[in-house]
Amino acid sequence: MSLQYVQGASLFTHINEVPKQYAYLTQNISTDVIIIGGGVTGSILGYYFSRQNIDCVLLEKSRIAFGSTSITTTLLQYELDSSLRDLEQYTPLENSLKAYKLGLKALDEIDAFINEQGNNCDYEKKDTLLYTSKKEEIAEVEEEYNLRKTHGFSAEFLTASSNPFSFDLKAGLYAMDGGAQLDPYKYTHQLLDVSSQKGLQVFENTEVVKVNYLDHGVEVETTYGYKVKGKIIIVATGYNTQLFTKRNFGVKTTTFNIATKPVTSFGGWPGRVLIRDNSSTYHYFRTTADNRILAGGEDISFVPGIFNEDAALEKYELLEARIKTMFPLIKDIEAEYKYCGAFASTQDNLGFLGKDPKNDKLWYCLGYGANGILFAILGGMMLSKLYLGTFDENLKLFKLDRFDG
Secondary structure, eight states: OOGGGEEEOOHHHHHSOOOOOOOOOOSOEEOSEEEEOOSHHHHHHHHHHHHTTOOEEEEOSSSTTOSGGGGOOOEEESSOSSOHHHHTTTSOHHHHHHHHHHHHHHHHHHHHHHHHHOOOSOOEEEEEEEEEOOGGGHHHHHHHHHHHHHTTOOEEEEEGGGOOSSSOOSEEEEEEEEEEEOOHHHHHHHHHHHHHHTTOEEESSOOEEEEEEETTEEEEEETTSOEEEESEEEEOOTTOOTTTOSOOOSEEEEEEEEEEOOOSOOTTOGGGOEEEEOSSSOOEEEEOTTSOEEEEEEEEEOOTTOOOHHHHHHHHHHHHHHHHHHOTTOOOOOEEEEEEEEEEEOTTSOOEEEEETTEEEEEEEEOOSTTHHHHHHHHHHHHHHHHTTOOOGGGGGGOTTTTOO
């Protein structure tokens, strides 16, 4: 995501110190794989490729993890943005269920990384709650619950009489071990630290301004005139893909976030589980390691180059008021950080992973939708194997031309 798409003071880049500054490119170099983008997606790719001993260079045009990564809530859940039934108009039920299971696999991958490398990013496993406060949506939530139970997912169905939360809940789907949370800024830097020790070369403040496709590879040129040659490039730039394609991959909206000052208790919020409501433009809530509440939602259509500050202030006030209404037992709720940014979604709620259909030197890892980090992990796993000659059938779910025709 370009920095123009991020507005306000994001929580994670303000509460954390910069653990390491990477050099900018000052010479021409060669590698096998060129990763474009130094956010969480690029760092995940760097980790999986370097783990396979593939020679890689990562190039970030600005500062590591200061683009869209700085505003992600990292409220990680295996489920997709829309319900299984709603998604059937765009993709078979089988595909969405497969995506759910792949989401669980990606969550397991994060857990394995933490167990191996240590928890330097405030990682926590979490149960998740999808709920509605509207009587007319009870049947929809119950149907989602029944579909998940039928297909082997661990879940419970909550009703108003079994509601343990302090907010109005007419129906809820409670998924055990259905998610996780972490600090995306720390996570990105931890991944790059581990990967650098395995040979990944990282350059920040190194913007790629031109791509040249050669007979036997690809070459990128940077702002200061230095070049990197490789066999392929992988685009991990979020929504800023204009240098590589004229295609508009997703529908952009602007989403708003607030983070409160640390609170003294979490009454009415058992387990501090991850929470999402069932609204068409839904709201989501999590807590942080330093006892803040992080809330997001109130999405509006994204208009390039235009930022409406009055509209943003109204959205932040609505989010703060919603938290206070939901959690009356938490008395010291006060928003401290307020920020917003572009968010892209697709019809089937899935990102794009794989080779450009018309250029086998151009690969993409674009984690669109709310599951961007989990999709990036799947991309790191499957694309590194693809580079070594093994095609994973699950890549077909994320293929770039799946909406063509």
